[in-house]
Amino acid sequence: NAGNMSAENADNPNFSKVEDPAKSETISKIPSAIKFWVKFVPGSESYNARMAATVHDAYNYITYGQSKHDNDANKVHAIAQAEKNFPACEWTEMTVPFTMTGNAIGTQMYIVVNFTTNATPGGGGSSDHLYIDDVELVYDAEESTPAPTVYDKNMSVVADDEYLALTETSVEVTNNGEMTILGGETIKTIDFNLKDFSVGNSNVGDVAVRGLRINDDGTFNYNNSIQIAEGDMAGVHPMTLQGIISDDYFYVNINMDFGYSVLAEVGDVANTTLNISDALYGTFCAPFTVALPESVTASIITAANDNELILEPVAGNVVLANTPVLVEASAAESLSVSGIYAKGTPVAGLLTGVYENTPAPVGSYVLQNLDKVGFYLVAEGNQPTVGANRCYLTVPAAGVKAFFLNGGDATGISGVDANVDANEAIYNLAGQRINKLQKGINIINGKKILK
Numbered sequence: 296n297a298g299n300m301s302a303e304n305a306d307n308p309n310f311s312k313v314e315d316p317a318k319s320e321t322i323s324k325i326p327s328a329i330k331f332w333v334k335f336v337p338g339s340e341s342y343n344a345r346m347a348a349t350v351h352d353a354y355n356y357i358t359y360g361q362s363k364h365d366n367d368a369n370k371v372h373a374i375a376q377a378e379k380n381f382p383a384c385e386w387t388e389m390t391v392p393f394t395m396t397g398n399a400i401g402t403q404m405y406i407v408v409n410f411t412t413n414a415t416p417g418g419g420g421s422s423d424h425l426y427i428d429d430v431e432l433v434y435d436a437e438e439s440t441p442a443p444t445v446y447d448k449n450m451s452v453v454a455d456d457e458y459l460a461l462t463e464t465s466v467e468v469t470n471n472g473e474m475t476i477l478g479g480e481t482i483k484t485i486d487f488n489l490k491d492f493s494v495g496n497s498n499v500g501d502v503a504v505r506g507l508r509i510n511d512d513g514t515f516n517y518n519n520s521i522q523i524a525e526g527d528m529a530g531v532h533p534m535t536l537q538g539i540i541s542d543d544y545f546y547v548n549i550n551m552d553f554g555y556s557v558l559a560e561v562g563d564v565a566n567t568t569l570n571i572s573d574a575l576y577g578t579f580c581a582p583f584t585v586a587l588p589e590s591v592t593a594s595i596i597t598a599a600n601d602n603e604l605i606l607e608p609v610a611g612n613v614v615l616a617n618t619p620v621l622v623e624a625s626a627a628e629s630l631s632v633s634g635i636y637a638k639g640t641p642v643a644g645l646l647t648g649v650y651e652n653t654p655a656p657v658g659s660y661v662l663q664n665l666d667k668v669g670f671y672l673v674a675e676g677n678q679p680t681v682g683a684n685r686c687y688l689t690v691p692a693a694g695v696k697a698f699f700l701n702g703g704d705a706t707g708i709s710g711v712d713a714n715v716d717a718n719e720a721i722y723n724l725a726g727q728r729i730n731k732l733q734k735g736i737n738i739i740n741g742k743k744i745l746k
């Protein structure tokens with residue numbers, strides 16, 4: 296199957312039509328290489344011909360050259376690829392190895408092979424001549440297509456809502472062939488089968504997710520919706536699968552509009568203590584995922600604008616492993632928390648988590664309860680120690696001495712200016728203009744500034 300038949304037209308890729316056996320080629324095993332004889336006589340000596348072969352799943356795959364086909368929606372279906380550009384040549388035998396993409400290996404596989412007179416789509420011409428003979432797929436006797444490794448474990452479900460549960464508490468995770476979850480190899484995609492998934496008295500059945508891509512940092516996130524036909528939760532509900540995976544750790548939870556459940560955790564157990572003083576604020580970071588109680592809320596500091604810290608609540612109040620957060624409690628708390636150890640370093644952001652006692656860097660901010668609770672600037676020669684599983688704040692070029700946590704305080708003081716322009720008008724709370732900053736609250740440009 297081909298697009299435009301003119302060599303000068305860029306819209307001329309080859310593609311599969313998997314629904315038509317006469318227009319697609321199935322294979323049962325991934326070849327190790329493709330071998331062929333070729334002779335290329337280009338109209339210009341600078342031209343290169345091209346061979347591109349792709350093993351793909353049950354999808355009408357396009358051998359892209361144009362950017363409109365070079366997208367994730369197409370590329371995610373490629374299982375293995377062999378590609379080679381070559382210049383003018385007399386009859387020559389070439390062997391090109393296939394490289395695995397890391398995408399899911401489907402139960403049904405197809406192959407599409409593309410020979411072109413020019414490596415650039417639309418770059419060829421009528422004077423180019425490409426001769427091909429004896430094309431064959433090479434299979435190494437000692438190699439075979441690996442069967443998917445299935446981890447079928449009975450997991451205890453931690454449910455935040457009475458409506459959310461797995462009736463058989465079973466999660467089947469398929470990691471697509473040549474990779475293992477607990478073997479130190481890089482995992483690029485995984486499959487999920489949630490068996491006998493139910494919501495309240497409504498049975499959904501099996502929920503399947505195929506070819507879920509893993510980000511470079513080991514996290515994954517899948518957003519979709521499920522249709523519940525009957526029962527007390529009938530209707531369409533959003534569903535999110537979130538988690539993280541590494542050499543020695545696997546975690547996944549499911550979030551819906553009425554609650555969440557931890558579906559699976561595999562790894563070594565770690566623990567620490569989360570202490571929140573009478574100041575009711577603290578920082579926290581741990582190498583494992585923690586589901587916090589209702590009495591404690593966690594937020595990520597996403598930005599600092601106009602001397603204010605912008606907070607984003609953590610979804611489901613579940614702090615993922617290696618995520619630095621600001622925590623707030625309604626009363627002093629000392630919580631013993633534990634989870635499955637996830638190897639790695641704290642996620643980079645405005646908050647930096649530490650796993651051992653660490654001197655706060657000069658120019659950073661540390662949460663302290665001095666005149667009031669806030670993040671105070673760390674000066675040269677006065678570097679407080681940030682305790683293990685706590686965090687410090689870094690705000691480049693902030694120009695403030697502190698960021699206060701007002702907890703709804705009507706004064707709305709959010710920052711203390713480190714430097715005040717001498718030409719700026721300064722007022723006290725009575726509205727009287729004063730010559731310089733006085734101890735207490737000052738008003739500059741309509742903002743309340745604390746000295």
